Amino acid sequence: MTEFGFHTTSDEAAAALKDAIAGKTILVTGVSPNSLGSDTARAILAQKPAKLLIASRAADKLQDVIKSLDIPQGSIVQPIVLDLSSLEATRKAAAEVINSVTVLDAMICTAGVMAVPSFEKSKDGIEMQFAVNHLGHFLFINLLMEKLLASELRTVVTYSSEAQSRANLSFLDDLSYNEGKEYEKWTAYSNSKACDVLLSVGLVQHFGQRGLRSFSVDPGVIVTTGLTRSVPMEDFKALGWIDDNGNLNSAIKAKSLAEGSSAGIIAAFDSRLSNEDGYYLADGVLTREALLPGAVDSAEAEKLWRISEALTKQAV
Numbered sequence: 001m002t003e004f005g006f007h008t009t010s011d012e013a014a015a016a017l018k019d020a021i022a023g024k025t026i027l028v029t030g031v032s033p034n035s036l037g038s039d040t041a042r043a044i045l046a047q048k049p050a051k052l053l054i055a056s057r058a059a060d061k062l063q064d065v066i067k068s069l070d071i072p073q074g075s076i077v078q079p080i081v082l083d084l085s086s087l088e089a090t091r092k093a094a095a096e097v098i099n100s101v102t103v104l105d106a107m108i109c110t111a112g113v114m115a116v117p118s119f120e121k122s123k124d125g126i127e128m129q130f131a132v133n134h135l136g137h138f139l140f141i142n143l144l145m146e147k148l149l150a151s152e153l154r155t156v157v158t159y160s161s162e163a164q165s166r167a168n169l170s171f172l173d174d175l176s177y178n179e180g181k182e183y184e185k186w187t188a189y190s191n192s193k194a195c196d197v198l199l200s201v202g203l204v205q206h207f208g209q210r211g212l213r214s215f216s217v218d219p220g221v222i223v224t225t226g227l228t229r230s231v232p233m234e235d236f237k238a239l240g241w242i243d244d245n246g247n248l249n250s251a252i253k254a255k256s257l258a259e260g261s262s263a264g265i266i267a268a269f270d271s272r273l274s275n276e277d278g279y280y281l282a283d284g285v286l287t288r289e290a291l292l293p294g295a296v297d298s299a300e301a302e303k304l305w306r307i308s309e310a311l312t313k314q315a316v
């Protein structure tokens with residue numbers, strides 16, 4: 001069986017795992033042109049799923065992605081407009097999915113925002129990075145849980161980042177960062193990415209006995225996606241990521257789009273992976289290296305779960 005690593009591409013991973021993909025119903029969030037989600041969708045589609053649902057907030061971007069896809073005979077692609085910054089819109093999108101599928105084998109949740117420049121609230125009054133990266137996905141996944149549990153694969157993948165290692169989980173005691181006065185955009189991003197790992201832990205704590213598996217992935221550094229759009233170049237210079245000419249620091253080992261998006265495909269479809277061995281993958285393998293210990297702590301996961309239930313008024 002294939003071993004996966006830093007340079008494994010989405011096409012290589014999907015081809016190696018084709019038996020798990022063919023004929024399945026799969027949902028990917030965060031599908032816009034040039035995103036990790038769109039490359040994930042493209043590579044999965046080549047292995048003939050029965051149905052691929054692609055979700056993002058902009059209907060026109062979803063149509064652009066669909067136009068770029070090579071849809072095999074027998075596979076159906078369905079766009080789902082999903083705005084994770086609104087609980088109401090997330091419920092609407094989940095209802096659309098529920099009406100469109102009998103089962104849902106795997107969800108690969110790549111949608112996210114990074115380093116929102118100043119303190120911003122979602123439509124529900126919740127700090128934006130936590131709202132989009134964690135809370136919207138918490139609600140969306142839980143609304144689709146019965147479809148997941150009725151499926152063969154029963155797998156959820158969340159997209160984290162090595163940024164989780166710099167999280168400070170005390171923010172769970174004040175999600176508003178003292179009403180924005182203590183908001184620091186990179187810490188808020190790190191915190192939301194630790195929540196991605198904690199969500200995988202929480203999902204297994206709540207539904208593992210019913211066969212649910214969940215993994216969180218660090219895709220690596222991919223500089224060609226839309227993620228950095230709200231980050232001024234000066235910030236990357238100050239962080240030492242790029243030099244004055246805009247060249248990437250040679251110490252940063254960047255990945256291609258396809259190397260980055262293999263992460264979620266491996267996590268979703270490699271049946272050798274077990275939550276008994278971990279929750280977090282980097283470079284295609286389960287690891288605890290560079291993982292904030294609190295991000296896989298069962299009590300922290302339960303604390304986040306209870307907070308998320310209260311905020312979404314979704315008892316699960």
Ligand SMILES: NC(=O)c1ccc[n+]([C@@H]2O[C@H](COP(=O)([O-])OP(=O)(O)OC[C@H]3O[C@@H](n4cnc5c(N)ncnc54)[C@H](OP(=O)(O)O)[C@@H]3O)[C@@H](O)[C@H]2O)c1
Pocket residue numbers: 029030031032034035036037055056057058061082083084085086110111112113114132159160161162218219220221222223225226227228
């Ligand atoms: N690229 C990297 O180096 C890197 C590294 C570590 C982790 N990650 C993680 O990988 C994931 C994918 O990132 P990416 O690099 O592919 O970035 P991207 O190109 O910006 O893709 C993010 C996707 O999320 C969507 N999105 C943003 N806000 C949303 C909302 N309110 N509701 C629904 N969808 C929303 C975006 O839609 P729009 O196009 O409309 O904005 C886009 O489709 C993120 O979770 C990110 O944290 C990326």
